[in-house]
Amino acid sequence: MTGTNGSYVQVNENLKTFKVSRQAFVDPAVTEAEYAEIFDKCWLYLGHESELEKPHDFLTRKVAKRNILFTRDADGEFQAFLNTCPHRGASVCRERNGNAKSFQCMYHGWVFGNDGGLKHLPGEESYPEGFRENGSGNLTPVAHLDSCAGFWFVCFDPNAPSLDDYLGDAKPYIELVSLHSKHGMEIVGGTQEYAIRSNWKLLTENSVDGYHAESTHATYMDYLLNVNGGLIKQPLEGREFDLGNGHAVLEYKAPWGRPIAQWVPMWGEEVQAELEIVKAELVERLGEDRAERIAHYNRNLLIFPNLVINDIMAITVRTYYPDAPDYMNVNAWALAPRQEVDWAREYRLFNFLEFLGPGGFATPDDVEAMEKCQIGYQNLKEAGWNDISKGMGRAEPSYDDEAQMRAFWTEWQSRIDRAAAVGLAA
């Protein structure tokens, strides 16, 4: 179901309503259009620099249905290739990660350097002279690879804007989350890899939804209340910002502890003194304003279309792709300051698994909510529209309004319109 002009998004400025067609969550043609106009064209998150610590480190990862081999070559340069053999297509690297100077395809034995170059060609005498050197046998690099504050992105569109231009006003927020420690940031061991039987856009909405905490996460809030000293007297309050290009952020204060550096009583007086030292270092290094934001403000950051960096009671870096309109695969990592003291690292990880993890006290309920929305959309012939109007009339939307979702959907619609223009999804 689409509106009168065929659009999935219907905005009425007079009535201050913003509606999204539920067809956008169920139609395979929409998913196809999303791959063509969004995932094949946008900058997408690949990995964090800390995951490839040394020259010759590598990892393999799926990004927008492609298999990517992400490496550091002998000079320590970051490189990314399509993980498929130029010969007849086999996956060249079949491991999750490791350290290797070269990769040998298991099928016919072609060998590639971690700079993608074909180094060894079994039976070379059967090939024309110069075949190995002419480049046609090298691994195919991604069209674009670039980084921002340690976060590496790829883009499969040769005509894409630069990463800088793409991130635009979101860039200072990515930088901010990389500044928690003077030693830099790192991904902690252990990936949470799960699936949700719902449309991927439900997770985009859910990841920046300040409105659902009280009802969806009632048991998590109960838990924090039950744990003696788990909360301070700080009401949830803050703002949300449309950062352009579909990116958005919520920035708000909350009652939970942040191992950097919002103290809660359960951590004890010794830790309180320690956190004051951490805060002082932040002020000295970054100035009062940014130090205050890092210490006491939470940020749910959405980089269009599917990178979520939530800097809350822990930091999650999360990305997800649809396999089908009603099925997505999610990868989530914990980001933390390097050389973090043991107690803080431990609390951070416990905070993460309690709230952000699919085995915790909150995320299973998010998964339940998203899956139940997807089931609800089975009724779209009679009940066809989502309402995303909350806070639309306000000059300064609150952290629990829906302006951030409107930012996403506005960008989404403009890209899907382009798909419609080329005949995908009407």
Added chain:
Amino acid sequence: MTFQITRDEAEDFIFAEADMLDDWELEDWLALFVDDAVYNVPSTDLDKSAQAANNLFYIADDRGRLEERVTRLKKKTAHAEFPRSKTRHLISNVRVRETDADSATVTTAFATFRSKDGITDTYIGSTRYKLVRPNGTLKIAEKWCFLDMDGLRPQGRISILL
């Protein structure tokens, strides 16, 4: 003198635990654990020696968090399990691996099924128990569930007790 336990006794104990979970007798289940017990489910890309203090797990409960988990599961607002799912824990390959003065390490293989809303999800893995006998009653000091899976796909969550 070392800790005495037969495979029969370990099996009876662990089968009874499984029934408690499938019958949703969560308070009885909780009572199987000692006061400083741990219940851990590491992420699937970690090796078995990984510790929760410096690696991201799915579940890393001490006694306090375990009690809160049970308290939560009994509420209507634990949405993922309301209405609650049906589960069946199948336990096999029970072996007493090691004993020291006051504990035994027992390992099992498990397949746990969770059904809800027309979908049945399967969790497969091995469990490593550390069993103790304070005051003569067999109890769980540690329960580690290692999933033999590439992540939680398609399960999406561990909202039940494994």
